[in-house]
Amino acid sequence: xxxxxxxxxxxxxxxxxxxxxxxxxxxxxxxxxxxxxxxxxxxxxxxxxxxxxxxxxxxxxxxxxxxxxxxxxxxxxxxxxxxxxxxxxxxxxxxxxxxxxxxxxxxxxxxx
Amino acid sequence: xxxxxxxxxxxxxxxxxxxxxxxxxxxxxxxxxxxxxxxxxxxxxxxxxxxxxxxxxxxxxxxxxxxxxxxxxxxxxxxxxxxxxxxxxxxxxxxxxxxxxxxxxxxxxxxxx
Numbered sequence: 001x002x003x004x005x006x007x008x009x010x011x012x013x014x015x016x017x018x019x020x021x022x023x024x025x026x027x028x029x030x031x032x033x034x035x036x037x038x039x040x041x042x043x044x045x046x047x048x049x050x051x052x053x054x055x056x057x058x059x060x061x062x063x064x065x066x067x068x069x070x071x072x073x074x075x076x077x078x079x080x081x082x083x084x085x086x087x088x089x090x091x092x093x094x095x096x097x098x099x100x101x102x103x104x105x106x107x108x109x110x111x112x
Numbered sequence: 113x114x115x116x117x118x119x120x121x122x123x124x125x126x127x128x129x130x131x132x133x134x135x136x137x138x139x140x141x142x143x144x145x146x147x148x149x150x151x152x153x154x155x156x157x158x159x160x161x162x163x164x165x166x167x168x169x170x171x172x173x174x175x176x177x178x179x180x181x182x183x184x185x186x187x188x189x190x191x192x193x194x195x196x197x198x199x200x201x202x203x204x205x206x207x208x209x210x211x212x213x214x215x216x217x218x219x220x221x222x223x224x225x
Contacts, residue, residue: 033212033213035215040121040217040218041217042118042201042215042216042217042218043156043201043203043213043215044215045212045213045214048211048212050211058212059113059214090155090156100146100158100161101146101158101213102158103155103156103157104155105154105155106155
């Protein structure tokens with residue numbers, strides 16, 4: 001099992017550009033989520049999904065879109081990148097919301 | 113929604129001493145409380161978790177206690193070692209509403225050799 005994988009590891013964008021952060025898991029987990037981590041602010045939930053075809057907003061959803069067409073994949077789209085979106089992005093998955101959540105290795109995004 | 117507060121933000125202890133990190137939560141419906149350890153540049157990794165039907169859980173040098181009435185839970189690390197140095201995050205998950213973890217802001221633990 002590869003677990004939770006994320007690509008790319010690093011990305012630099014210019015303001016206004018769009019891109020998609022990829023997240024995949026091979027553990028057949030129903031539950032997937034995206035967090036951003038900023039210094040001194042812990043992990044904040046962006047969007048999450050309780051199963052294929054179902055997504056919901058988290059604490060900081062503005063500027064991001066998600067979709068869940070398959071159990072394995074949960075991409076995060078930045079519509080028009082802003083410097084405030086400079087952060088480390090983590091994807092996580094679990095069998096359900098109340099079981100262990102496994103984190104991916106993260107994507108470090110810089111928006112200039 | 114759920115709000116989780118974590119204290120202290122930094123903690124420095126001597127090797128062999130104990131360390132305690134405390135968290136409070138706001139949503140009485142929360143029923144799952146994991147603790148994550150994050151080393152520099154790495155992903156968060158679960159170290160211990162507790163569910164609301166249990167008051168205490170231990171795993172070797174690590175223990176977590178939960179007080180549902182007061183809505184707080186704590187991480188206890190005994191006989192600390194330099195490799196325990198990391199950032200620790202608590203989290204809470206509500207049984208209703210937004211079914212996603214809400215994290216505390218983290219505690220940077222430094223164990224001095």
